[in-house]
Amino acid sequence: MSNRIDVKKTYKLYINGAFPRTESGRTYEVKSAKGAFVANPCLASRKDLRDAVVAARAAHAGWNKATAYNRGQILYRIAEMLEGRRAQFVDEIMQVTGVTKMKAEKEVTDSVDRLVWYAGWTDKIASLAGSTNPVAGPFYNFTIPESMGVVAAIAPETPSLLGFIDAVAPIITSGNTVVILASTKAPLSAMTFAEVLATSDLPHGVINILTGKKEEIAPWMASHMDIDALDISGLPAKLHAETKVAGAENLKRIHSFKSADPGRIIAFMEAKTVWHPIGL
Amino acid sequence: MSFYGLVDGSDASLKSYLNNLSGVDQVGAEARAAMLATRSIKTSSKRWAIDTAITMVDLTTLEGADTPGKVKALCTKAVRPDPTDSSVPSVGAVCVYNDMVSVARTHLDLIGGQHVPVAAVSTAFPSGRASMAVKIQDTQDAIDAGAAEIDMVIDRGAFLAGRYIDVFNEIVQIKQVCGDKAHLKVIFETGELVTYDNVRKASFLAMAAGADFIKTSTGKVAPAATPPVVLVMLEAVRDFYEMTNTRIGVKPAGGIRNTKDAIKQLVLVNETVGPDWLNPKLFRIGASALLNDLLMQRMKMDEGYYSSPQYVTMD
Numbered sequence: 001m002s003n004r005i006d007v008k009k010t011y012k013l014y015i016n017g018a019f020p021r022t023e024s025g026r027t028y029e030v031k032s033a034k035g036a037f038v039a040n041p042c043l044a045s046r047k048d049l050r051d052a053v054v055a056a057r058a059a060h061a062g063w064n065k066a067t068a069y070n071r072g073q074i075l076y077r078i079a080e081m082l083e084g085r086r087a088q089f090v091d092e093i094m095q096v097t098g099v100t101k102m103k104a105e106k107e108v109t110d111s112v113d114r115l116v117w118y119a120g121w122t123d124k125i126a127s128l129a130g131s132t133n134p135v136a137g138p139f140y141n142f143t144i145p146e147s148m149g150v151v152a153a154i155a156p157e158t159p160s161l162l163g164f165i166d167a168v169a170p171i172i173t174s175g176n177t178v179v180i181l182a183s184t185k186a187p188l189s190a191m192t193f194a195e196v197l198a199t200s201d202l203p204h205g206v207i208n209i210l211t212g213k214k215e216e217i218a219p220w221m222a223s224h225m226d227i228d229a230l231d232i233s234g235l236p237a238k239l240h241a242e243t244k245v246a247g248a249e250n251l252k253r254i255h256s257f258k259s260a261d262p263g264r265i266i267a268f269m270e271a272k273t274v275w276h277p278i279g280l
Numbered sequence: 281m282s283f284y285g286l287v288d289g290s291d292a293s294l295k296s297y298l299n300n301l302s303g304v305d306q307v308g309a310e311a312r313a314a315m316l317a318t319r320s321i322k323t324s325s326k327r328w329a330i331d332t333a334i335t336m337v338d339l340t341t342l343e344g345a346d347t348p349g350k351v352k353a354l355c356t357k358a359v360r361p362d363p364t365d366s367s368v369p370s371v372g373a374v375c376v377y378n379d380m381v382s383v384a385r386t387h388l389d390l391i392g393g394q395h396v397p398v399a400a401v402s403t404a405f406p407s408g409r410a411s412m413a414v415k416i417q418d419t420q421d422a423i424d425a426g427a428a429e430i431d432m433v434i435d436r437g438a439f440l441a442g443r444y445i446d447v448f449n450e451i452v453q454i455k456q457v458c459g460d461k462a463h464l465k466v467i468f469e470t471g472e473l474v475t476y477d478n479v480r481k482a483s484f485l486a487m488a489a490g491a492d493f494i495k496t497s498t499g500k501v502a503p504a505a506t507p508p509v510v511l512v513m514l515e516a517v518r519d520f521y522e523m524t525n526t527r528i529g530v531k532p533a534g535g536i537r538n539t540k541d542a543i544k545q546l547v548l549v550n551e552t553v554g555p556d557w558l559n560p561k562l563f564r565i566g567a568s569a570l571l572n573d574l575l576m577q578r579m580k581m582d583e584g585y586y587s588s589p590q591y592v593t594m595d
Contacts, residue, residue: 050586057589226588249585 011041011187013048013211014194016055017204023047028212030187033098041187044212046220049152049179052208053226056150056177059205064147064175066203068123075119075169078200079112085196086112089161092188097158111162114260118169121265125174129266133273140276145269147175148253152221153231154214160186164193166257167231168207170264179208179227181218183234187211215239222246222254229253229268284524286488289452291445294485298444301484304476304512313507316551317544326543330578331369332558333542334361337574338399338531338566340375341595342406342499351380352387357593359393362575365582371571372560373429375399378422385426399429399465403454406469406498408433412450419457430458431465431495431531434482436472444485451489465493465531465564470509471501479509483516493529499566504534507544514552527556533566539577542570568595 012019024045030038042048063071082089086108093104129145151171156163160183171178182190194209210217218235221227222243232243233256240256247254255267287293321329339358341350355374362368374384374396384398400422404410410418419430432454438446451466458464466486470479486494494513497504510532517528530549536542542565549557557563572592579587 053586220586223585224588225586225591250588 009039011039011191011211013042013044013052014191014197014207014209015048015052015205016059016208017198019194019198022212023051030096030185032095038096039188041191041211044181044210044217046217048210048212049217049220049224052179052210053150053152053224055205056179056208057226059203060147060149060175060177062203063172063177063206066175068126071173071175072119072122074201075115075122075173078196078202079115079119081196081200082108082115082193083112085192088192089189092192093159093161093186096186096188097160107159107162111165114162114165115169117260118173118265121262122173125262125265125269128262129269129271135275138277138279140278142274142276143271144274145174145266146272148268148270149176149228150226151176151178151229151231151268152224152227153178153180154218154221154234155180155182155190156234157183157185161189161193163234164190166260166264167233170260171231171268172206173265174269176229176268177206177208179210179221181210181212181214181221181234184211184213218243219246222252223249225250227252229255231268232256233258283488283490284526286523287448294445294448294488297488298481298485301480304480306476306508309476309508309511313511313548316511316547317507319544319547321543321547327578327581329543329546330539330574330581333539333546333565334571334574334578335369335372336560336563336565337371337571338373338375338533338564339371339571340499340533340566340568342375342377342401346377346380348380348383351376351383353593354595355384355387355393355396356391357571358396359388359391361571362578362592365578368575368578370396372564373397373399375401375429375431375566377401377405378418378425378427381422381425381427397428398426399431400425400427401431401433401467401498403432403450405431405433405467406500408435409437412453415450416453416457419454423458423462427462429463429465430454431467433467433469433498434486436469439473439478439482444481447482448485448489451486451491455490463492464490465495465529466491467495467498467533469498469501470496470505471503476508476512479512480516483513484520487516487520487526487528491528493531493564495531495533495566497532497534497566499534502535505532505536505545505566507548510545511548511552514548514557517557518553521553527562529562529564530557531564531566536565536567537569538573539570542567542574 022042026043027040028043089108090104133141135141153167155167223246287297358371358374381400402419403415468482576587
């Protein structure tokens with residue numbers, strides 16, 4: 001069998017449920033921790049971002065309208081699919097980041113558990129962030145948190161899988177759709193995770209994944225008028241100020257997070273207050 | 281009637297005229313359309329193309345649910361596509377059903393849109409399944425209500441059954457009703473004609489019968505204005521110009537939803553019939569959603585960032 005030709009994987013983007021190459025035709029090199037060549041993923045351009053936003057916008061109405069219970073089921077399904085492909089993720093994490101097998105396995109386990117944890121939040125977050133408000137009149141007054149629309153995110157460099165899941169899962173939990181730029185140095189986990197998503201009953205366009213350079217894509221994410229909010233947790237701190245300025249045109253909500261907590265879900269929700277007359 | 285001296289109005293002369301047409305090389309037409317679609321139009325050329333495409337849009341609403349309010353809103357958008365930017369030109373025409381023509385004409389005149397013509401779809405649109413008397417009355421009604429352009433459908437059943445003379449006579453009669461009051465656009469519904477040979481045949485038939493424009497589709501049948509179909513029609517128009525020295529217009533309609541598609545159409549026009557046709561008098565695009573995408577692309581070029589459908593009017 002030694003003369004068999006290797007079947008190597010082409011790492012492509014994940015947009016609208018499909019795996020297209022970048023429109024620009026560019027790639028860049030990903031190296032292992034020891035400096036050996038690993039893969040040539042796509043170097044996404046602003047036009048790939050534009051296409052991804054169109055897909056995310058189109059997917060929002062359906063995903064937002066799905067019941068919280070259904071969104072929870074799908075998030076749980078993603079966790080199931082990830083669990084079934086542990087070995088591949090462990091290998092890729094070890095290869096690119098150079099961590100020990102034990103650490104890589106822990107990252108994958110934490111990722112699966114984190115997805116299950118977010119799955120549980122889908123039908124509870126409205127009770128946590130919403131309220132019934134006392135008002136001086138014959139009304140019930142509710143505040144209900146709703147999804148914002150299309151949220152863009154920049155995943156942290158490491159941990160390449162767990163950090164990625166901590167960025168996308170809270171955004172889609174509430175019914176937003178997302179366009180995310182994966183870790184530049186370690187994009188393999190994110191792109192393999194796209195294959196998990198493709199088999200998880202997640203509607204096309206809810207999660208769209210790009211690979212490429214943060215400093216190239218971030219300004220376009222910030223200025224895009226059809227992106228409602230932005231998670232810049234993975235963006236170097238020195239770029240935060242100018243990104244916030246660029247995002248001011250359409251009053252984009254721009255956040256950065258350090259940990260996984262329900263606040264990450266609530267940050268990408270908008271409060272809607274409803275007055276309902278009583279006793280009339 | 282002379283029919284450019286190409287036919288004498290008899291079945292025999294029409295048959296010999298159509299049978300003498302060269303066939304269409306299907307593979308060649310598709311390859312050429314695909315090759316032209318790869319042209320990259322950027323910066324100032326793109327800006328020119330966007331503004332030109334806006335002036336060529338026949339802004340269309342052809343729904344059973346059309347209300348006078350919706351038609352008025354459409355007319356307002358036709359005159360001033362972007363309310364925040366007066367440098368955006370008006371569109372080529374407003375295209376509505378017959379009974380909405382007077383609503384559209386009155387509203388356009390009211391808001392300073394005298395320069396925007398109203399086009400009416402006619403002759404039992406979209407199927408064309410009615411008696412000739414009904415089709416003539418349908419057309420007369422639209423002209424009386426103020427339509428300056430008539431978009432008629434051909435009887436595809438007759439065409440596919442080989443009764444070309446029936447189709448020919450229909451177009452001739454409708455052209456007589458239009459007279460010099462209205463431009464006549466003839467819709468083939470290319471998705472139902474099936475082959476490129478049929479599209480070429482229908483093009484020559486309609487042009488000889490007196491069409492001012494030939495139009496691909498009603499928008500109700502897919503596939504509609506695919507680039508190879510438009511290419512075949514443009515080539516027919518080019519050949520007809522060489523034969524008769526008369527310029528016939530082309531109107532692709534249906535399926536052209538974004539700026540990229542529209543610019544591909546303009547490239548086809550420029551490369552097939554030449555820049556003379558890059559003019560709303562000779563080239564129109566039947567569309568509704570397209571206009572918003574053109575406006576968003578225009579904003580992107582002006583402002584430097586991608587726009588959102590939230591910043592253009594809803595249809």
